[in-house]
Amino acid sequence: MSWLIKSSIGRKFIMSISGLFMILFLLFHMSMNLALVFSLEAYDKICELLGANWYAIIGTLVLAAGFAVHIIYAIMLTLQNRKARGKERYESSSKTPTQWSSKNMFILGLSILLFLILHLYQLWYNMQFKELIGDPTAVSKGSELVVGLFQNSWVVLVYLAAFVLLWFHLTHGFWSALHTIGWSNKVWLKRIKVIGNIFATLILIGFSIIPIYLHFAY
Amino acid sequence: MDKNINIKLRIWRQKGPKEKGAFETYELENVYQGSSFLEMLDILNNKLICEGKEPVAFDHDCREGICGMCSLYINGHPHGPDEDVTTCQLHMRKFNDGDTITIEPWRSAGFPIIKDLMVDRSAFDKIIQAGGYVSVNTGGAPDANTIPIEKDKADAAMDAAACIGCGACVAACKNGSAMLFVAAKVSHLALLPQGRIEAAKRAKAMVAKMDELGFGNCTNTGACEIECPKNISITNIARLNREFLKAKFKD
Ligand code: HEM
Numbered sequence: 001m002s003w004l005i006k007s008s009i010g011r012k013f014i015m016s017i018s019g020l021f022m023i024l025f026l027l028f029h030m031s032m033n034l035a036l037v038f039s040l041e042a043y044d045k046i047c048e049l050l051g052a053n054w055y056a057i058i059g060t061l062v063l064a065a066g067f068a069v070h071i072i073y074a075i076m077l078t079l080q081n082r083k084a085r086g087k088e089r090y091e092s093s094s095k096t097p098t099q100w101s102s103k104n105m106f107i108l109g110l111s112i113l114l115f116l117i118l119h120l121y122q123l124w125y126n127m128q129f130k131e132l133i134g135d136p137t138a139v140s141k142g143s144e145l146v147v148g149l150f151q152n153s154w155v156v157l158v159y160l161a162a163f164v165l166l167w168f169h170l171t172h173g174f175w176s177a178l179h180t181i182g183w184s185n186k187v188w189l190k191r192i193k194v195i196g197n198i199f200a201t202l203i204l205i206g207f208s209i210i211p212i213y214l215h216f217a218y
Numbered sequence: 219m220d221k222n223i224n225i226k227l228r229i230w231r232q233k234g235p236k237e238k239g240a241f242e243t244y245e246l247e248n249v250y251q252g253s254s255f256l257e258m259l260d261i262l263n264n265k266l267i268c269e270g271k272e273p274v275a276f277d278h279d280c281r282e283g284i285c286g287m288c289s290l291y292i293n294g295h296p297h298g299p300d301e302d303v304t305t306c307q308l309h310m311r312k313f314n315d316g317d318t319i320t321i322e323p324w325r326s327a328g329f330p331i332i333k334d335l336m337v338d339r340s341a342f343d344k345i346i347q348a349g350g351y352v353s354v355n356t357g358g359a360p361d362a363n364t365i366p367i368e369k370d371k372a373d374a375a376m377d378a379a380a381c382i383g384c385g386a387c388v389a390a391c392k393n394g395s396a397m398l399f400v401a402a403k404v405s406h407l408a409l410l411p412q413g414r415i416e417a418a419k420r421a422k423a424m425v426a427k428m429d430e431l432g433f434g435n436c437t438n439t440g441a442c443e444i445e446c447p448k449n450i451s452i453t454n455i456a457r458l459n460r461e462f463l464k465a466k467f468k469d
């Protein structure tokens with residue numbers, strides 16, 4: 001199994017699988033959060049289900065591991081690639097018309113990570129984490145916390161900005177992940193690029209509705 | 219209509235692999251736009267030699283786009299601003315009177331500079347030696363259609379075999395990755411019955427050599443495909459990934 005770290009395609013394979021895993025999580029997370037738009041009670045029910053239960057905890061741990069792997073491999077790949085590029089750089093800047101996001105995956109990912117830390121601190125820490133350690137200030141009614149949070153326009157703007165960055169990461173990441181595991185050819189390459197753009201846009205819209213709606217509805 | 223133009227050249231000069239290099243500026247007058255880019259450099263070298271100066275070292279051989287020997291990073295593009303041609307097939311009509319043209323060597327850790335604009339691309343030979351061949355003698359060219367091969371496979375193999383190994387893919391890649399080259403070589407053999415038998419072994423050996431020689435990890439930016447003078451498609455990279463992963467999971 002050492003090829004998963006020693007060979008370039010092995011490393012890319014891990015990058016791809018961890019990325020696809022997070023894509024699945026995003027879908028789940030978005031569907032669950034959209035409950036907020038329809039009914040605060042429904043959302044609170046879901047939060048209760050995903051509190052300090054063994055399955056929610058295992059889920060959280062697996063998810064955290066997936067993120068950690070993706071980030072560690074991202075750092076490894078980026079450093080190796082900088083080294084492979086060599087010390088001397090071109091003086092004339094590259095005129096090759098590549099997709100912007102494909103060249104900025106690390107910086108996009110890093111910004112998403114910063115947002116993630118803020119997001120975990122604002123919500124997860126006050127909900128699941130405090131409940132886990134038995135802190136009495138743990139929030140039981142998730143909807144109150146979320147609705148309260150999004151009354152602040154700045155918070156809404158920061159969340160929307162993060163979703164846009166995620167959109168850029170996914171417009172390249174989605175098809176790149178499938179290409180990496182070999183699911184691409186002359187016909188499918190065009191298709192997975194289109195599907196990736198549609199998917200990234202759905203994620204962007206789905207997540208953006210929530211803070212905007214909660215900001216104006218309450 | 220082709221005219222005569224005056225141009226300014228900024229060329230990377232470097233005495234040897236370990237020496238420090240720098241750009242030098244040269245002016246050329248009355249360059250005929252119908253001449254090729256390398257002919258223009260010949261004119262410059264002629265002038266330099268007449269002035270008792272050291273000519274600019276650059277690689278070239280066939281000058282008809284088939285050997286893969288010419289290189290040069292011209293104004294931000296490997297093989298210059300024209301589409302799907304090598305530097306030797308680039309013409310001066312792609313440039314205008316008064317232009318400044320910046321010429322740099324391929325830059326990548328896998329391709330160290332030998333002198334001026336020449337880089338050492340023997341890493342590609344080493345990758346080929348690791349497995350880019352069929353181990354047994356398969357005899358002379360068989361009669362047409364004695365071995366039936368589907369048209370789409372034959373076409374894809376032919377398209378991949380068009381790779382001349384010039385290294386523009388590595389030169390264009392922000393990751394210094396040689397995946398397009400290796401993918402083309404693995405693909406054109408894997409698609410045909412003679413090469414199919416050793417496909418798994420070949421993919422593993424060539425990728426291992428590529429990694430060992432310090433080329434980067436492909437992140438599918440697609441710069442290689444855009445700059446490739448032979449239009450090699452990145453779908454070959456997907457095929458290489460497939461071949462490699464299949465082989466590894468079988469082990
Ligand atoms: C919700 C969060 C994220 C999702 C859904 C996601 C998804 C993906 C996907 C699907 C890929 C493509 C894999 C491939 O090309 O094989 C990818 C690549 C990458 N990601 Fe992420 N990612 C996320 C967060 C991050 C973070 C936090 C970082 C860095 C700190 C990061 C850095 C990278 C890098 C450097 C690549 C490689 C570029 C490439 O191969 O095209 N990502 N990501």
Ligand code: FES
Pocket residue numbers: 277278279280281282283284285286287288304305306307382
């Ligand atoms: S000199 Fe042979 S391809 Fe350009």
